[in-house]
Amino acid sequence: MMLLIKLFQFMLMFHAFYSTNSNPSKPNVILMLMDDMGWGDLGVLGNPAKETPNLDRMASEGALMTDFYAPNPLCSPSRASLLTGRLPIRNGFYTTNDHARCSYTPQYIVGGIPDSEIVLPELLNKAGYRSKIIGKWHLGHQTQYHPLKHGFDEYFGAPNCHVGPYDNKKQPNIPVYRDADMIGRYYEEFKIDKSGESNLTQMFIEEAIAFIEKQHQTGEQFFLYWTPDASHSPHYASKSFLGTSQRELYGDAVMELDYGVGQILGKLKELQIENNTFVFFSSDNGAALSGGAYVGSNGPFLCGKHTTFEGGMREPSIAWWPGRIKPGKIVHELGSLMDLFATAVDIAGMKLPADRVYDGSSLLPVLVDDKMNKNKTIFYYRGNELMAARRGMYKAHFWTWSEGIPTLHLEYCPGMQVEDVTTRNLTNHMAQPVLFHLGRDPGEKFKLKLNTAEYKKGLQFIMEAVIEHKKTMIPGQPQLNMCDKGIMNWAPSGCETLNKCLHGPPSNPFKCSWPV
Amino acid sequence: MMLLIKLFQFMLMFHAFYSTNSNPSKPNVILMLMDDMGWGDLGVLGNPAKETPNLDRMASEGALMTDFYAPNPLCSPSRASLLTGRLPIRNGFYTTNDHARCSYTPQYIVGGIPDSEIVLPELLNKAGYRSKIIGKWHLGHQTQYHPLKHGFDEYFGAPNCHVGPYDNKKQPNIPVYRDADMIGRYYEEFKIDKSGESNLTQMFIEEAIAFIEKQHQTGEQFFLYWTPDASHSPHYASKSFLGTSQRELYGDAVMELDYGVGQILGKLKELQIENNTFVFFSSDNGAALSGGAYVGSNGPFLCGKHTTFEGGMREPSIAWWPGRIKPGKIVHELGSLMDLFATAVDIAGMKLPADRVYDGSSLLPVLVDDKMNKNKTIFYYRGNELMAARRGMYKAHFWTWSEGIPTLHLEYCPGMQVEDVTTRNLTNHMAQPVLFHLGRDPGEKFKLKLNTAEYKKGLQFIMEAVIEHKKTMIPGQPQLNMCDKGIMNWAPSGCETLNKCLHGPPSNPFKCSWPV
Numbered sequence A, B: 001m002m003l004l005i006k007l008f009q010f011m012l013m014f015h016a017f018y019s020t021n022s023n024p025s026k027p028n029v030i031l032m033l034m035d036d037m038g039w040g041d042l043g044v045l046g047n048p049a050k051e052t053p054n055l056d057r058m059a060s061e062g063a064l065m066t067d068f069y070a071p072n073p074l075c076s077p078s079r080a081s082l083l084t085g086r087l088p089i090r091n092g093f094y095t096t097n098d099h100a101r102c103s104y105t106p107q108y109i110v111g112g113i114p115d116s117e118i119v120l121p122e123l124l125n126k127a128g129y130r131s132k133i134i135g136k137w138h139l140g141h142q143t144q145y146h147p148l149k150h151g152f153d154e155y156f157g158a159p160n161c162h163v164g165p166y167d168n169k170k171q172p173n174i175p176v177y178r179d180a181d182m183i184g185r186y187y188e189e190f191k192i193d194k195s196g197e198s199n200l201t202q203m204f205i206e207e208a209i210a211f212i213e214k215q216h217q218t219g220e221q222f223f224l225y226w227t228p229d230a231s232h233s234p235h236y237a238s239k240s241f242l243g244t245s246q247r248e249l250y251g252d253a254v255m256e257l258d259y260g261v262g263q264i265l266g267k268l269k270e271l272q273i274e275n276n277t278f279v280f281f282s283s284d285n286g287a288a289l290s291g292g293a294y295v296g297s298n299g300p301f302l303c304g305k306h307t308t309f310e311g312g313m314r315e316p317s318i319a320w321w322p323g324r325i326k327p328g329k330i331v332h333e334l335g336s337l338m339d340l341f342a343t344a345v346d347i348a349g350m351k352l353p354a355d356r357v358y359d360g361s362s363l364l365p366v367l368v369d370d371k372m373n374k375n376k377t378i379f380y381y382r383g384n385e386l387m388a389a390r391r392g393m394y395k396a397h398f399w400t401w402s403e404g405i406p407t408l409h410l411e412y413c414p415g416m417q418v419e420d421v422t423t424r425n426l427t428n429h430m431a432q433p434v435l436f437h438l439g440r441d442p443g444e445k446f447k448l449k450l451n452t453a454e455y456k457k458g459l460q461f462i463m464e465a466v467i468e469h470k471k472t473m474i475p476g477q478p479q480l481n482m483c484d485k486g487i488m489n490w491a492p493s494g495c496e497t498l499n500k501c502l503h504g505p506p507s508n509p510f511k512c513s514w515p516v
Helices: A002-022 A053-061 A075-084 A120-126 A200-218 A248-270 A337-347 A364-369 A453-471 B002-022 B053-061 B075-084 B120-126 B200-218 B248-270 B337-347 B364-369 B453-471
Strands: A028-034 A063-065 A130-136 A154-158 A175-178 A181-185 A222-227 A277-283 A317-320 A329-331 A377-382 A385-391 A394-397 A434-437 B028-034 B063-065 B130-136 B154-158 B175-178 B181-185 B222-227 B277-283 B317-320 B329-331 B377-382 B385-391 B394-397 B434-437
Touching (some): A028 A248, A053 A317, A075 A337, A154 A200, A277 A337, A337 A364, A394 A453, B053 B248, B053 B277, B053 B317, B075 B337, B154 B200, B200 B222, B248 B277, B329 B364, B337 B364, B385 B453, B394 B453, B434 B453
Parallel strands (some): A028 A277, B063 B329
Antiparallel strands (some): A154 A175, B063 B317, B277 B317, B394 B434
């Protein structure tokens, strides 16, 4: 009898082991990151046009995070932080060429994601995940920075923004890759019409659907980083979406992206894997307000992309995981894209590497178990400078700067002007930080009076966290200082096969000037 | 046989007649009008604090009207227009003391609602409705302007704003009425604590519930005008709501009002009369932004109360009528509080009087039958001047003025400044109106370039309606020109019984100066 029981126990163990391999118990992770989409662009977050029915439904089925931030008001640093779980000042996505200057990765940037950084798919692969990036990478375009060299198994998209068209003489058009090799260039094989017509978003949707279906068939758990860029200027939409919104091309692009979200969530439900898939939707920075009338909306928040005001970094954010996250939940816990790194690691049943500082923490306690952490702090950086910090309802500005690009007539805070706050020049408030209560004043319009009891208490609460933060801060080596027109996308891997290799100028590195 | 059929027909007719009287087939009408609540104060319209669960549910069960306007950016004119279906320039709620000056009904105003105006309950009473006003009247406080003299059957509330406390020597505290007589005064029998604690909203809720229950028992169809004023400065909330919001006293007040909406809709469901009751929620003007940090939110819109920018007149608006209005509907048709007059008349099965011009039309076609009218025009007035007009997506400003009250350091557009638009002085743009496309630019930040094809087409579309409007405009006699400290609420009807009659100065009429 004893022997029979032992044998049965062994069979159970074997079965469990076998099951783990054929039917992964680890949930899939999908991070959907939009480009320059603003907090106020979603119907559920108050856009008057209410043109995001799929995102609104996603929020009603999942958790809306109202106080969720990008780690930086600009795309490359924000994306590097999402994928490393660390602030740009640590992972190197900043510049020291100038004080408090935002920077990113145009195609003449020399730097990119350092090998020393652990990129999310590198970790997840250890837990048996297959990872794919669809859309914009933006973490460096030179060979050593290719996503397949930093943990991703599959790639469909481009290393840089889809700006152009270029003449391929002074500047090459941006290549589009499938996995290791380029398969064409924007404006050439991958058309973006002057009118804004392009099928790119549809391609990004199809790629996602195909990847999910493939992974479902193989039964292998997956990480999908879905990051289409139609809402970044120059905006585009496919023919059937053009002219359908109340907000011209920008709105059409948002409607098509919203449609894509609906398609992907629908596919998960169709395959009945929605209970085993954590999906998070967000954006890489606030809406760019410098594009004239064709811009996104940051809702009630001050300024936009490029700035450390709420409009620059507060993001439209939704967590979705049927069966695990209660439908219709509203989460006020402060959060950041960097939390998604820790969350994905948590979902995969792993721990964060102990050899470095991480700036995020898992969101599962608040999302799944309703355990809210009221002590989190958001640090708002521009380049090498901590501009502001938020803890609880209070936000302190240590430095302010609303400057646009005067030569290009670009404004970062059009129509907004708060005295001593939206300062045209970089202004030091360290002696008396400007304090706002974001609960009653989300728009950062009414400064708390200096030296009131509330001011002192609020500032002290923030400063405790700031002092701790600065004490342990070791800046990484800045990656966004040097530029070189010789290293642009002249001859990406695969260009020979396509007969699309171009000849660039010889290497001639120079200090990048920001803003470019 | 023929005789039998005739007899049967007669019985049917008799039955129909009898049914009409004992079981009213006419639906009840409830208009909920908030005071100074902003478009951006509702969760469903994007407030980051998401503290209006009952209103959010009301929207999901009814129709959210995203492009719905107050007829005026100030309380009295807006309320007079709601109840008369006509613009202030017609019904007399404006001043000619100064050009384009906003005015209202403080307690030393001489004027009020003229007898020549047909107030909504006067019409509805003809259709067998019993009408009650709960909350703020604001259409004049002298005896001849009492709500019971203008169609209401019942009254619980006050004729003016609850500002104070006054010393009852230079200025009396505002009386609270039950029906014809005062039953006390604010800050005396009806406490509003300095801390903001007051049970007034609870009283207004209880009054509404009791009225609905009474009418349900008698079976008599009713019109309830529920207009509590806790969100108007000085804000107040009852003890159990104080400190519960993320937005201090203002947020607490909004949460209690939201609770009240939930209670009223819940009562209708409990009594199973929700399918026979049309409910509309809105606000009298945009949130006042001049109150420092304790202010409401106008979401993405420009400026606030007092102005003819979107923040001054775009209102949070929800129509609710289970079984008739499809749940979760989003309505983009332009609308105005004045449409509610025509809608209520339509619901009561009546026609608008033909002897005067009405500025609204019934919303039932779009709400119930999905028939959208794309040709409606919104006219934005300040006092005697047409400042702006919207038709379709285009809004033209003919005059702009953002002036606050410098002596009181009050700002109508704090933190906002759009060149040549938020002008400190009344500025004439008639020669070249400032044009915005509100679909892609709801915040009125990006002026359309003059003389472009779009500018010309948009302006022409608006001007067609403006020319027609001006052609037929006959201004009413201005009611808000004269003031008199002798006619304040010294001795309202009922004061003898309570022994609360006060002695004021002799009558001494003077031209009111606006803003006061």
